[in-house]
Amino acid sequence: MIIFYSNDGGSPQRLDASRLRASEIQVIERTADGRWPDIREAAADGDINAMRVIAWVVKKRTEPALRFADFDPYEGELRARLDEREVRAFAEALFEKYRADPDTLADAFGELRDSAADPEKVDAVIAEVTAPKDPAPAEDQPSPASPSE
Incomplete structure (x- = not known):
């Protein structure tokens, strides 16, 4: 899964969630309070919470100090696409x-x-x-x- 995040009106950031580490999946499960297969399916269906959590975890790879509360995209800024x-x-x-x-x-x-x-x-x-x-x-x-x- 690839999540596109467009928050500045420019080119969307491409957040590659096609390969996640077990520790990243555990963070996603704890934050979203669900099981990874269900969260992944919800994100593919456009669920904003699922896409937000996954995008946040992927963004933390390059921004380790990013807090979940500080990553609050507007509606329409996240899109999940197939890898x-x-x-x-x-x-x-x-x-x-x-x-x-x-x-x-x-x-x-x-x-x-x-x-x-x-x-x-x-x-x-x-x-x-x-x-x-x-x-x-x-x-x-x-x-x-x-x-x-």
Whole structure:
């Protein structure tokens, strides 16, 4: 998950929460009073408290003295987006689910682009996921035995 924080009207800060340490997850769980999987899902759904806590923990990497009470973004300043690993997982799941319905699949891939932190990389992931797979190599078959005399 990537959280974009735009507090100054300029370029949003990109806060990469795709890889958190166990200690960071523990701080998130204590601060948000929940379990990490639930908090991560809530942030992906746009829950402001979940995004705030995760963004705060990531910001503490470069600003260790930052207190939670001092990190109080306005509504609309935090946006959660999918990281590359999440994009791949969603693309694979969407392809498996909708491969027989190209129109629905195209719509779903469009929504995936809108949810990605790096929309320009989504098309490459989609191309990889939807590319025809090589069939499994045929096992070497023994050649027919020649008739013995």
